[in-house]
Amino acid sequence: MPAMPNSHEALVRNRSRLNGRVALLGASTPALLSELPSGGLAMSEHAGQAAALATQDHWQVCFGYDDPALTASGFDTVVVFLPKARSELDLRLSLARWLAAPGASLILIGEKKEGIAGAVKQLKAVAPGAEKVDSARHCQVWAASDPASLAEFDLTDWMEWHTVSHAGCSLEVCGLPGIFSQGELDDGTALLLETLVSSPLRAERVLDFACGAGVIGAWYQAWQREQGVPASVVDGVDVQSQAVICARATYERSGAGGDILASDGLSEVDGLWSAIVTNPPFHAGVKTDTSMTENFLREVSRHLKSRGELRLVANSFLPYESMIKRFIGPVERLYEDRRFTVYRAIRR
Structure with missing residues (x-):
């Protein structure tokens, strides 16, 4: 214990x-x-x-x-x-x-x-x-x-709505106290979205791990609709109750498709996806804690179809590239600066 x-x-x-x-x-x-x-x-x-x-x-x-x-x-x-x-x-x-x-x-x-x-x-x-x-x-x-x-x-009395815009595509996002990056589009997620514009996923169904308020899934589907292409279904999973509640509300308001699940890591997740995207957390309270992402990387290949893609954004100082290569397959950096790196890996 x-x-x-x-x-x-x-x-x-x-x-x-x-x-x-x-x-x-x-x-x-x-x-x-x-x-x-x-x-x-x-x-x-x-x-x-x-x-x-x-x-x-x-x-x-x-x-x-x-x-x-x-x-x-x-x-x-x-x-x-x-x-x-x-x-x-x-x-x-x-x-x-x-x-x-x-x-x-x-x-x-x-x-x-x-x-x-x-x-x-x-x-x-x-x-x-x-x-x-x-x-x-x-x-x-x-x-x-x-x-x-x-x-x-009544928890709905605590909900706040704010607008997130990126690459000319806007949507309303639900927030509750305690949720990550409430009221704004954090820089790491913005860079991940930018790579979805420059290098769209080849997947009809996607999983957003640590989905937070559902920004990635709802925005990507809205952007796809604006481009006149069929929208992917984006399922979401998060460990926090407020995130699950907010993601479902965000999806409902934006007309996004996908199931939102509560799970500690991937322990309660079943299924295979053609692509998995994530901006994973690395803090536990006031300490840096990468254990959740490390466990995710060990398990994620079981949920990726053959030749499926993992796309992950993380602070550049975090040691994820070698783990991605070991557990999933060849890795490339779609974007990199002093603060963030967006990795893409294809399952062997």
């Missing part, structure tokens, strides 16, 4: 504060739940973590902020773990206030290096009486009694 992060260890140290029915928002490892055998509800927006949490008895596990098992006013203690994105904390606190029963206690835990000191301002905006009750494992633990309750919680 994976070791607990510091924030989870800090909660175990303060387990005496967990009274009545307990909800944990942002739990990441089953090791924490095994330390709290009385059970409750645990929510994670990470598909792999949610699946791991579900192996523990006495716990109801929810995937994401729109899980139908999340119900109003049912919990006496709600624990909020600090999310990576500060914008997501307001969303998580709102869910906590909706879940909380009258008189409930709200606990916020986060690491100092991840910004817990600044996050306290957001906590006090909804729970002015919040107080720091512990400092341990490089974390702070804050608690508040009877936070301001919320009568309604």
Whole structure:
């Protein structure tokens, strides 16, 4: 069982504060739940973590902020773990206030290096009486009694729409707090799209790995339609609940075709594609973490048809080219500068 992060260890140290029915928002490892055998509800927006949490008895596990098992006013203690994105904390606190029963206690835990000191301002905006009750494992633990309750919680109220334009083709893209590159077209994705213009894929069906809000798939189909050529079907997969929700909304608004799946890597993905495209993540919190992409590269050939193409954009300093060559086949660089490289590989 994976070791607990510091924030989870800090909660175990303060387990005496967990009274009545307990909800944990942002739990990441089953090791924490095994330390709290009385059970409750645990929510994670990470598909792999949610699946791991579900192996523990006495716990109801929810995937994401729109899980139908999340119900109003049912919990006496709600624990909020600090999310990576500060914008997501307001969303998580709102869910906590909706879940909380009258008189409930709200606990916020986060690491100092991840910004817990600044996050306290957001906590006090909804729970002015919040107080720091512990400092341990490089974390702070804050608690508040009877936070301001919320009568309604509707995730669609948090959706924002913005326009993405590239190569004369525009579309509206859905965003939610915590999603990658919300509100803008990041530079790496823009370069990948540029290579789709200069070197279009030869594929009727494509998989977009780590699809985020669905920008690549929706834009590519819109661009193909503008060129007067048949649009490819572009399926998408992402580990984050908000990304899956946003990608489906983006596809629906733009009329794009393709299935959007939740999966940690390719573990829940079946099928073969003629092309797979990706702008994969390389951060886990504040650390560089390429393990997700490395695992993807080891597994991706099983999902590429013979002579199928992988097209990947990454920061140029990341050591992906040798792995692509080893696991997939010959590699060429379609674009390269000091910041980014777009690789194309054909499966042997």
